[in-house]
Amino acid sequence: MANTAKGLDDYRKREVLAILSVGCSRRTAARYVGCSPSTIQRTAQRDAAFAEELRKAELKAQILFMKNIAAAARKEPYWRAAAWALERLNPEEFAPRKADLLTADQVRELLAEFAALIVEEVPAAKYRKNILRRLHALARNLGAKPGTGTHDAGDDEAEDRHEIETQDMPDEETE
Structure with missing residues (x-):
């Protein structure tokens, strides 16, 4: 059973953390384990250790992606990876602007x-x-x-x- 009276059981918590650590959203993780995203949030509010593990799993995926982008950006043929990172890290300066937007x-x-x-x-x-x-x-x-x-x-x-x-x-x- 995906949900206990107090939220997710330990098995489902581990599943959620594994899914988040590869870069999926909480919504995707919730669908996978058969609960709603709010169940994950409520479980985290009641369980500080799980909340910290959630935070780390989400950041781990972001860090991994940025490492891969940075590695690709160091190779000249993959300059688009560097451009992509700049656009997201500093959108005011580097993100493409729609023609109808004013500075x-x-x-x-x-x-x-x-x-x-x-x-x-x-x-x-x-x-x-x-x-x-x-x-x-x-x-x-x-x-x-x-x-x-x-x-x-x-x-x-x-x-x-x-x-x-x-x-x-x-x-x-x-x-």
């Missing part, structure tokens, strides 16, 4: 153009200032990690350009 720099440039348009088209200074302030904040946070509100130091030059563009506003008329 952070392109979005900053678009925001700067939008700010110039606002300066020209929004007659009320108080509204214009609030909009420009919010656009500047958006541009400043483009390089931020989600939820941090902090940006990369490399973004300072683009921010300075944006700040100059938004500060060089024509004389404002008040209503």
Whole structure:
């Protein structure tokens, strides 16, 4: 029987660990032993030793794959292995981008153009200032990690350009 009242029996735990250690998912392991992935998760929550073995089995497969990719990448005919690894380890720099996606720099440039348009088209200074302030904040946070509100130091030059563009506003008329 695959499941006991408290989760997986020892035999099924070993089966799950063996399947994970060759790179299969928990879902595949669950199907193989005849349980749901949540049974594996609940068993791990109740059994700290099993949870640690799960973690190690999953990492073992990842490490093995990366070793194989690194070995292949050292051989010139297999340069694609190195490219594959770079794309996954550092996707911001190396992953192929779809043609319809914008880079952070392109979005900053678009925001700067939008700010110039606002300066020209929004007659009320108080509204214009609030909009420009919010656009500047958006541009400043483009390089931020989600939820941090902090940006990369490399973004300072683009921010300075944006700040100059938004500060060089024509004389404002008040209503």
